[in-house]
Amino acid sequence: MRRKRHTPIFVRKCDHCGTELQTNEPNSDSYVITAAHQIFCKIHYVGEPPIKDCLEDYIRSKKNVRNEKVFEKEKEQRWLQSERKKQPEEIKKEKEIRLKNLKKLEDYQKELKLKQWQKRRENHL
Numbered sequence: 001m002r003r004k005r006h007t008p009i010f011v012r013k014c015d016h017c018g019t020e021l022q023t024n025e026p027n028s029d030s031y032v033i034t035a036a037h038q039i040f041c042k043i044h045y046v047g048e049p050p051i052k053d054c055l056e057d058y059i060r061s062k063k064n065v066r067n068e069k070v071f072e073k074e075k076e077q078r079w080l081q082s083e084r085k086k087q088p089e090e091i092k093k094e095k096e097i098r099l100k101n102l103k104k105l106e107d108y109q110k111e112l113k114l115k116q117w118q119k120r121r122e123n124h125l
Ligand SMILES: [Zn+2]
Pocket: 014, 015, 016, 017, 018, 019, 040, 041, 054
């Protein structure tokens, strides 16, 4: 068996699944290299759907992550906008309602205490 000299063997790992690929194979279609110099396995026979297409998987998984991030950001922005949309009057109103509720609660507690006190007094009499 004759070995070709000066043929560097580049073993690179697939950027998606980590499978080692020999990138010096001539005309190999067992991998694809992207413009960003990322390498992915791709096993594909003509006329059949790809058996393995890590580039496709990689893009899909990346897209999902990006979509989730975008979704989170949109949610945050929507929340901020809804907060910002509130007019000062509306905020004031909310505060008043909260204070009123607090007052009601205090009144109720006072009344309760008064009743208890009265009851105790009645019992003593
Ligand atoms: Zn792979």
